[in-house]
Amino acid sequence: MAKELDYLPAFILHTRPFKENQLLMEMLVAGEGRVSVIGYKGSKKIQQKPR
Secondary structure (H helix, E strand, O other): OOOOOOOOOEEEEEEEEEOOOEEEEEEEEOOOEEEEEEEEOOOOOOOOOOO
């Protein structure tokens, strides 16, 4: 089922939101073909304006 991939060149074909802080991505990976992966979005820090 799940297979760990080494670092391979890939193109992101499509992304869509998935849950609160995740993305569902369709990627075209060299030597593997089309692969669906779930990735996490980075958290955004709220910056206060200087007073």
